[in-house]
Amino acid sequence: MKKRILIVGxxxxxxxxxxxxxxKGYDVTAINKNPLxxxxxxxxxxxxxxxxxxxxxxxxxxxxxxxxxxxxxxTPRDDDNLVICQLCKKxxxxxxxxxxxxxxxxxKFFYRMGIDSVVCxxxxxxxxxxxxxxxxxxxxxxxxxxxxxxISELRLPATSPVIGKTLSEIQLSxxxxxxxxxxxxxxxxxxxxxxxxxxxxxxxxxxxxxxxASVRVLQGK
Amino acid sequence: xxxxxxxxxxxxxxxxIVGCGRLGSTLADxxxxxxxxxxxxxxxxxAFRKLSPAYAGLTLVGDATDAATLKQAEIERADHLVIxxxxxxxxIMIAQLARECFQTPHVICRLYDPxxxxxxxxxxxxxxxxxxxSSLAIERLxxxxxxxxxxxxxxxx
Numbered sequence: 570m571k572k573r574i575l576i577v578g579x580x581x582x583x584x585x586x587x588x589x590x591x592x593k594g595y596d597v598t599a600i601n602k603n604p605l606x607x608x609x610x611x612x613x614x615x616x617x618x619x620x621x622x623x624x625x626x627x628x629x630x631x632x633x634x635x636x637x638x639x640x641x642x643x644t645p646r647d648d649d650n651l652v653i654c655q656l657c658k659k660x661x662x663x664x665x666x667x668x669x670x671x672x673x674x675x676x677k678f679f680y681r682m683g684i685d686s687v688v689c690x691x692x693x694x695x696x697x698x699x700x701x702x703x704x705x706x707x708x709x710x711x712x713x714x715x716x717x718x719x720i721s722e723l724r725l726p727a728t729s730p731v732i733g734k735t736l737s738e739i740q741l742s743x744x745x746x747x748x749x750x751x752x753x754x755x756x757x758x759x760x761x762x763x764x765x766x767x768x769x770x771x772x773x774x775x776x777x778x779x780x781x782a783s784v785r786v787l788q789g790k
Numbered sequence: 791x792x793x794x795x796x797x798x799x800x801x802x803x804x805x806x807i808v809g810c811g812r813l814g815s816t817l818a819d820x821x822x823x824x825x826x827x828x829x830x831x832x833x834x835x836x837a838f839r840k841l842s843p844a845y846a847g848l849t850l851v852g853d854a855t856d857a858a859t860l861k862q863a864e865i866e867r868a869d870h871l872v873i874x875x876x877x878x879x880x881x882i883m884i885a886q887l888a889r890e891c892f893q894t895p896h897v898i899c900r901l902y903d904p905x906x907x908x909x910x911x912x913x914x915x916x917x918x919x920x921x922x923x924s925s926l927a928i929e930r931l932x933x934x935x936x937x938x939x940x941x942x943x944x945x946x947x
Contacts, residue, residue, distance in 0.1 A: 624879050626905045648855055648883035655909040674857065681890060 577623035579643025634661035737761035744776035809875035815840035
């Protein structure tokens with residue numbers, strides 16, 4: 570059976586998401602309070618559109634929320650999103666709920682309230698901008714566990730103080746490990762006696778808190 | 791900015807009210823008249839104009855869905871939290887925040903639409919629904935027209 574996705578609220582975000590889900594072959598239903606938005610959304614063929622307040626149980630019932638595999642709340646209000654996801658979860662037994670949250674300080678609270686996945690546009694955008702700013706020297710490849718842990722890539726400049734030293738000689742935090750070294754694009758398994766050379770690319774797995782300090786040690790800035 | 795002195799509050803009970811609409815302001819006035827400690831939160835400073843000049847509690851301008859605002863309102867010391875903003879979802883979220891993050895012992899929440907019960911049932915939140923209360927009162931009047939005068943007097947003060 571086709572996977573069913575329910576999108577509640579959001580106009581442009583709902584539009585883009587619905588289009589992408591439909592292309593991938595999912596069955597998509599969108600709920601929106603605003604009749605004008607609904608009219609625009611309804612122009613998408615194959616998309617089921619419902620006008621109504623998705624934080625009300627009878628609207629979710631009309632949208633057959635009980636058959637949905639995933640529910641996504643995209644309204645601009647945190648409280649609405651929270652109630653939508655909780656209703657989907659508790660009353661309609663939707664397997665997975667995803668919520669947008671405006672205030673980054675509420676991310677943890679939302680997880681505690683049983684939302685499966687919480688997305689904060691503000692923190693996502695700021696972290697991308699931050700990453701792009703230092704793109705040439707340092708890139709986060711993959712944030713893990715809510716961004717607490719990161720896999721990142723760092724190219725050693727010729728000016729780095731650690732060049733010529735072995736790994737056992739450099740002082741890195743215990744929360745950082747060098748997972749692998751790419752030397753002229755060849756992967757190298759690092760050991761204590763591995764000497765670092767200029768232009769080596771280090772793949773780091775680091776606790777987000779310790780990352781900046783290790784970058785300073787490795788780049789000498 | 792709000793500043794509270796422990797001496798002022800002493801050890802007596804503290805009630806935090808969120809939302810200074812008709813219900814919030816009436817309740818705050820009443821509790822304050824009874825000599826209770828009240829802190830009233832509303833996003834909009836103008837809302838506090840509804841309070842009587844005799845109101846002796848505190849007011850705080852802020853968004854109560856924000857944990858920082860609740861903290862500022864001494865939620866950690868509060869014995870009762872009454873949430874009466876005009877948005878049900880806001881009320882539910884504040885109630886959950888208070889129960890989960892601050893372990894507020896007693897939370898009362900006004901909800902216009904009681905249909906979302908499954909969302910807050912497990913949190914130990916007391917709810918009141920104006921529609922249910924009104925319909926109950928009206929039904930009582932319908933069943934017993936003789937009580938009309940008494941109720942009319944009660945409502946007229």
